[in-house]
Amino acid sequence: MKLLPLAWLEMGLLLLGVGLLLPKNLPGQEAQYKRAQQLAYAGKHQEAAQVLDSLLETHPDYLPGAILRAHNLAWSRQYDLAIYAFRQILDHHPQNVEAWIGLGYAYAWSGDLDNSFFPFRQALRFEPGNLDARKGLAYTYITKGNGRAAQRLLLRLLAENPEREDIYIALAQSYMVENRDRKAQEVLEQVLVLNPDNPDAHTLLKVLKGKSTLAEFDVWGGWSDIDGENKVGLRMLQASWQFSYALTAYARYDNTLSLDNLDFILQRQQSTSIIAGALWAWDERYATRFEYGPRFFSNRDLQHQFRIEQVFFLPESFNVRIGGHYGASQGFPNEWLSFISVYLPFGKIFALEPTFYVADTGLSGGTENRLVLNGNVKTLSGFEFNLGGFLGNANVEIEGAKKRIGGGYALALIPLKKRLFLQLAGNYEMGALENKTVLAAGLKLRVPNR
Structure with a gap:
């Protein structure tokens, strides 16, 4: 500067x-x-x-x-x-x-x-x-x-x-x-x-x-292929509003499970979520994110979803995130996920972020885990690129299920105009039961704080 x-x-x-x-x-x-x-x-x-x-x-x-x-x-x-x-x-x-x-x-x-x-x-x-x-x-x-x-x-x-x-x-x-x-x-x-x-x-x-953004609006659409079965559709809508330097609130419509789950594709069923969340920055050292929202299914009771995340900001732009997700519904097993992530900047534009996940979907024989490594490049012009991959262990008690899982992804944010951005994403995953490919594109609009 x-x-x-x-x-x-x-x-x-x-x-x-x-x-x-x-x-x-x-x-x-x-x-x-x-x-x-x-x-x-x-x-x-x-x-x-x-x-x-x-x-x-x-x-x-x-x-x-x-x-x-x-x-x-x-x-x-x-x-x-x-x-x-x-x-x-x-x-x-x-x-x-x-x-x-x-x-x-x-x-x-x-x-x-x-x-x-x-x-x-x-x-x-x-x-x-x-x-x-x-x-x-x-x-x-x-x-x-x-x-x-x-x-x-x-x-x-x-x-x-x-x-x-x-x-x-x-x-x-x-x-x-x-x-x-x-x-x-x-x-x-x-x-x-x-x-x-x-x-x-x-x-x-x-x-x-x-510099500050009063509001952001995101829309994503995409194509999914799971073992030869594919589907095209709206993936996500999100709107966020910054009420102050400390408080940002947002709402999200999430349709990704409808597109990325083989059973839902074959049975032509929907699974959508409506999420409300907020990020509160306590001071320069701590911030907390909380989300709640129902997930609707075509063939069973809705699921209540809760997510909490705590961010610890350290000197020299390092930070640590710890959080978890919990899903509860009647007549169906509950599920949970926890994670810890460390953000490691190298210079002004590049950072690495390893994240470790442990989860129990309620349908497997125990916990699963994944280690994700993300590389992030962010320039002053607003261009941002993420490239990452993961390895993990699944615990699915179904004949033919693989124990070792892995995959990779890329995500780009490309400035089109001062406040309008093109978003592109690609993901390939070798899962326990099937392989999945996702290609997605979207737009992000940032409204400046007047």
């Missing part, structure tokens, strides 16, 4: 207000310097450069002018020249803290983030606790996508400077790069308590609101 340009500019401007002590008894130099400073502050970088060139031609050893010229080059986006100018200053003044900080910003603005860390750390070596150097390090971590490292710096800075709005803004951005939008919103609301007119806070709140 890119930083707000205003935040970067403010960081640079602060440098000129801290640590620059003008020499005494040099009224001509000071007047030219102040004139150049005013022009640079006003964004008139070319005019400022002309004044500084004239000043330094007459007084080549005037250090404040040399530092201001290097800053002015950086502010006018002449980053290579700015880096060269700061390095020239440091060749003669290797302990000049402001030159080290300016060099760090010049590298950061140029996109050379790897080289921006060293100058900020050098500044802190010569002046431990320097506010601008610590902020520069934090902003560089944010731009690199390392929100956690930035937060360690910024939280200490806030403890020392609780009224600094710019530090709150940086802290909010550090949460945003980790997609911790709820926490970012809380920080930005604190900024507005300090200053209701803070433009950066309002801008970032608009960004957060634009």
Whole structure:
């Protein structure tokens, strides 16, 4: 995530207000310097450069002018020249803290983030606790996508400077790069308590609101083949509504069992479910999902279905999910399923998620289990792809039933427009009694939060 340009500019401007002590008894130099400073502050970088060139031609050893010229080059986006100018200053003044900080910003603005860390750390070596150097390090971590490292710096800075709005803004951005939008919103609301007119806070709140989704609508259809018997039909409809950052509720019509069960296909029977559910985010560490809904059968009593899931959010975007499903009906065996899953991110776009399931369908001679491994790729453009497979043991006491089961699947979410997505899925399963192939397609519509 890119930083707000205003935040970067403010960081640079602060440098000129801290640590620059003008020499005494040099009224001509000071007047030219102040004139150049005013022009640079006003964004008139070319005019400022002309004044500084004239000043330094007459007084080549005037250090404040040399530092201001290097800053002015950086502010006018002449980053290579700015880096060269700061390095020239440091060749003669290797302990000049402001030159080290300016060099760090010049590298950061140029996109050379790897080289921006060293100058900020050098500044802190010569002046431990320097506010601008610590902020520069934090902003560089944010731009690199390392929100956690930035937060360690910024939280200490806030403890020392609780009224600094710019530090709150940086802290909010550090949460945003980790997609911790709820926490970012809380920080930005604190900024507005300090200053209701803070433009950066309002801008970032608009960004957060634009990212959030008020409602989602999904429709899926597909084709199933089970040992040569196939069926085409509507698989699922779902609608969800985000009432707040904490609460999302949804309802789902599920017809997949009608299409994917061989007995139902052969007997031309239906089995549909209507599910209502909610996801509640307690805070940044915990979230809970609960679902209930009846499943209707053509030839027996309905089944009551319950599902609960607990999510534990860990540092660095890791999380653990634990949950279960229970189905109860009269005149038919009850069934249950439990699972545990671990989400393991590798970089910004790829993650692995192993999940272990244990289940009892009520019709087998005992429990069954499956180990699923899912690989997930998710890009900033909204494209998402999942590829996975599973192995397991069945426990079906029917002659000819296989003990070992397995299969694989692929799932893609493809942006068509800003809020409209194409969904594609394919699944192949070697089950205990039959082999199954499913191909499905659908659409997802996301309605933004206004």
